[in-house]
Amino acid sequence: MSRKAPLKLRPILKNRSGNASVQQDVPSTSAGTGTSCSAFAQVPPRTTAIPGSSALADADNDAFLGAELPTLQTPLDSAISSKSRSTQQRPHSHVILAFAAVLCSFSIVLATLVLIIVYIAATQPKVRATCDTSDCENHVSALGLSRVHAEDPCEDFGRFVCSGWTLKYKGATGTVLQEVLVDWFHRVADLALSNTTGGAISNEAHKMMVACVTRPEDYTASLKGLKSFMAARGLAWPENDLHVGPEDYAKLLRLLIDLDVNWALPFWFHIERQHSGSEKGRAFVLRPSSMVSFLWHFNRKLQNHRGAYDWYVELFELFVFRDDISVPSAFHSFLKNSAGVQMNISEALGSVDKSGVYRPQLIRLGSKPTTATKLTPVMWMDALREVYGNELPVTVSDVLLATKERLIAVIENLFVTFSAETLWFHTTWWFLQDVGTFSSSVLPAIIATINFGKLGRALNDVYCVVQAELTYSALLAAITMSQFTKDEVREIPGYFGRIKTTAIEKMASSERMNDSMKVKLLNVLRETAIALWPEGDLLSQGSFDELYGAADNVSSDFFSLWHHARLALQKSRGSSLYEEATKTCRVNKNRLFLYKIIPNIFSASVASLRPPLYYASGTSAMTYGGIAFFFARELVDALSFMILRPRRNESTWGTNTPRQVWHEVSCPAPEDRALVFPTLPALDIAYSAYKRYRNPTKDLPLRGLDSYTPEQIFFLTFCHATCRIEEPTGVQFSPDCTMAVRNFEPFAKAFSCKPGTRILSALALTKAPPNHSVPHHSGLRYSAADPQVTGSNAGCDGCISEGDGNFR
Template sequence: MLRKQATNQPAMQQKTRRRGPHFETVSNEEDKRERGGGLGPLASSFLGVVLTLSAIAVGLSVLRYRRNNRDTLDDVGRRSWNTCQSQLCLAHFRRLRDSLNRSTSPCDDFYRFACGAWQPRVSAAQTALRDLLDVAQLDFIRYLETPATSAMTSYDQEGMAAILPNGRATALPNGHPGHQRNRAERAYHFCLQRGGDVAADVVMLREFLANRSLSWPDRATSAPTAHEPLDVLLDLELNWNLGLWFTVRISPPLAQATPRSKVARRLLRISRGIVSSGWKKALDATVSRREYKARVRRFYDALRTNNFVAISDKDVEDLRRDESAIANALSDSANGGQIEMAFPLKQIQKLATPHLTTAQWLTLLNWHLRKHSGIRLTDADSVLATNVRLLQAVDNLLGFFSADTLLYQFAWCLVQLLGWMVDPALPGRPVAKTQSPAENRRADCFWAAQRAFGLAILSGYVLVNYPASVHSAVDNILMTVTQTAIDLFVKSPWIDRESRAAAVDKLRRVNITLWPPDAYLNESVVDGVLKQFPEPGGAGVTMLRYWLDVLKVRRSLIGMKSRQRGTEEDAFLFYSEDTQSQQQALFRYHYFPNMLAVSLHGLRSPLFVEGGGRAVNMGALGAQYAAALSRAFDPRGVLVDGRGSTSALWWGKASYQEYERRAVCHAAGADRVDSFFEGLAAVEIAYAAFNATRSISEGNIRRGLLKRRPQTFLGLSEDQAFFVSFCQASCAREPTDRQRMSCTLPLKNFPVFAAAFTCPVASAMNPSKRCRFFEGTRPEHVAVTAASLRPLVPTTRHK
């Protein structure tokens, strides 16, 4: 009966009916509780209201969290001054957000505020720039290993990266269509194959060493025909692109022949080689003698001959001692401060290598260059030593060690560089980080392919990752910074007219090298060049044999003249950067040719992100570029004019005393940094350029062309984001004093920083006395004015 009546009950009674056969029992129990002092109707209603309000509060909290999270990252285009929408851009801001230590006051320790929680994307990286280079290499390797019919994955490109809760990167497909691998890319995959005739490659490696009077582990017997150490170093660099101690790059003729000279002059640029800071760090990582001995014995067992003599512990210790001494000397020369010098080759003994005569250099250079399409040097050609201390270190080492010791060390270096090609079971090249065997193999094959093919193997990657939109954005930043520096010279009241004119002329003449010529990124042009190289994977061809054959072809093509232009531009096709260099200079100004080289690797997070906004890109990329540009007028730059002449100081006498005072200003801790000048000038120039672009936007807002956006993003104003981005390049796990000060010293001397973070007077980041270069007449608190932005003139690109 109950069930039949329940069918016709209203909704509330139907709900009560759901209690089932215990209906009456439950009602009786409720009555008993009410009579016994239970909750009662009023209390029940109150409890329901409380629960409802709690549910609403929880819901509002969830909505607020989701909204705040969206404001922080996912909806930046409508809700902040930031306009980025791509996955690459969002990933950059996640990393920037996660690097901040908000428990620290920016006015007390800005480095800790900006970098206190920084973590690398690649676990082995210790600094932000090392992390950038490692990500660049991983990104390129992923590009190479993407199947021709599959989408590419990457650490650091649009639509390809996601940041996990732990801050590490994971790859996501970006939908990029597959590409047809060229011959250079196929060579990389051939390298990954671990098979081959180990015995045949061991014989080939021994022959390669013997042809240069080298031998390892056996010591070569001295003979009258043995090669000189300098001869071996030049042969390895010029013919095999294995510059152990230094690299040599020979430019096309710089100008047409003059009436006094029948030959147009060339420029020899000498830079650090493979055995430098990175090699030293890898050697230092082998902390114990036992570990070093185990490494030596692995190579010894693989390469020894049948008539071997057992290697003793003393032999191993001597090998380690000599290798450490050489690596330390070459590393110290690179880290002791850059002293760039340019001089005629006939003065090399006087200025750089007292133990090596000009005749020795010239004879050996021309002997090896005879295979390079007829290139021949004279003592009137110029040498550009990017660091003359390197040449001095080379000269000292060649004079200190015996020829036999040096040749044995050369052989040991080559065995470590090439042994993995001979036998996959051998350790890879010395690198200062720990990787799995598979990762080591990928890195080694990437190194080998890049050494052999240069830009030819990078061309497809460059086209995909640096489209026209990136070209335009980067060019706009660089040109704006250059023009702003010119404007600051024009406006600075303390600079006299003569100095102003000379500085403006020099800045306008700066030759920026960045983008490869379009012809070298043309698929048909690259394929045409690669046809001259052997196809990888031929029957019976081992990895070492193939690589040496490729380097022979490379050597024959360097110096080759372009039929269309009659120049040697094709040589650039084989000159590429080594991302494993531990001291990679992403922005390098060369004083004498007035050239500023910008690395493509610098065009990625944390220095540049497409769509990241003017504050981020100008504070990072713009400031890094401005620092390099400022060397054009630093205390060494004023000795070389825009045409490379060193005949006289180009800064005028009328304001030179004031220039000296500003250039060596020691306010606010500047005396603790050797190269403080460039950081001080960089923040002034970059902020003025940022302010100029902001002035344009403000004008468009007033005219109704743009909508005004909220003032903060990630809790930072645009000015604050600029200064945080300024320091991102200096972030490190265990920062040195120099890394800390490269961030804090320029900013504490820049009053706009203190205003941006409302720092109290006399706080650590708001000192009472400051150094300035462009603004004001004294080193004191001076407000920054917005620089005018003239029509941008395209900068010169290299040929």
């Protein structure tokens, strides 16, 4: 047998010391440890093989280790090689080397996978955390940004936001605030009827709500009490022997004050006695009535349908005047022709509170009018004396403070336009529509006849809760309070306190306000209190039964309960419980907060604690853009009122009301100045408080609106809360929102408004620097790059600028 080629030599390798060495093609007998992966790759192949199966097995092992194929050798050589391996190679060396190779390969693969994962994570867009609570989901639905939008947000932000608003009670409401109130009415009615208020509601109030909502079949007792009450108060029908002359306006004024003060029926206005801190005089604060707007809205709906008003009158003739021969035929004719006069009166009185801005007027009861008038200060003094009687002496040193100067003017104008007799008859008719509706089956007949759908139950609940709220405002506040946790009860007023702190700091840092005015306003503002929940004696057990009187022996019909509650309130007037109860805020469709100048208290309506203004599990942007903004607006509006507050031991106020308090510290565009107060300064305060006090761990984008930043959610929430219906077109818009943001630079930056839009035109901003502009997109989706917008209003050195929103 011929021999094969001579034994091959491995290539020259570098040893660890760096010297060249020749490694023969034989297995290593070294017992060294810590062998590297390269050393495993350099294991030399064996050059011999045993014929047969053993040779095949060794060949398989060598192939596994990456060795060369063996050359055929003689038996002697094979024997020598076998002996050499048996004496030099360690047992199981193949297994150890194989395991090390697998481990090394696995390490390489693992490292590669880690690098791939890191690369993918670095190149993929980051997923931001979002708020996905049920409250956040509800707010996304309320904003409705997925629906069609009518305007570019940088052109008309109000129309952009409000176009996504869906009315829940279309036809009965016209603003977001009214929707909030109706929701609250529903909630209170459900709580009262289910009696799940944890003992917060008295038995009497519960009975009254049940009597109003459930409607008993027999109204005989209720109608009998109603008619007796009307006769005792002189609320009579047009008759020849009625002792009300055409010029008897003094008697009419006494009737209107009596119905409000003693019977909680503010048909024309609401008047409240408040101590001024002076021993020499008191103040009677006169406010527009929220009840007027309900009457106006209901009557307008009736008159929009031909024949509806006549049918409405026939319902009263059928269910109230049935078999009542004491009502003369002249009154029936009067009712048929009363629609126009009723609308004129309610529209005139309702227009006073539409602006929502305080314009106070002061009248000293002992003064003489400078011009001829049908409504003199002496008439007010005499009427107040008769209503309050010996309980409260009314003197010439007392004052009448109207929160709106137009209210006095409107009352005077109505006295001039209509005779006292006509106004008296209409007051009788208003009383009958209000109390008589719930003391008879008139309202159920209306709801049964007209297919209101979901609105039918809403009307019933709304009117019942309005009636209950006029009497039990403090009690309903306690019912609402019982639905919040202790932490929430403590936390909610904190938002109002932060708004107040921010307003004080802004005013104190202003360099444009007159120093004396600044000091006066700051002193008053620092002393203001905020009343939301019932406090003091009202929290004690049985306090409401004491305030409203026990009703154990009172008939369960609606009028008997209504009459008893008001008599109990008259008896408790002047007590500590009564004074605490007056701090609570009555429902007003135009206001959620009420500033009471004499005690220097901001009363907050618990009805405001409803979506979309407040969410227990919402973000900071939702809260400060909602309920906190509305408190800021009331605070700004009240500053004009604060100027009139008397000094200690004095009983007079200044006669000049500063209408432009915030124009001293802000500078809106000239054409917008009459339109931005108080919304613009309130927006600035709420925005600054949001930026300072927001909770960064919870102030997240909203799930479903992920591309909108929390700051954008703040502006969207604020604007949505001011939405209303334009009449008669039905367009949904918010001029207050649009005018405010076009004068507010932080908004322009938050929404990346480009040059040429109305927002930047109003701000008179300069062109953005090169390479910093951000492409504008009508959907206003969030862009990671922020535009660098700068500038100021033309001719003004004190505008609201970007940053913290401080006045400069």
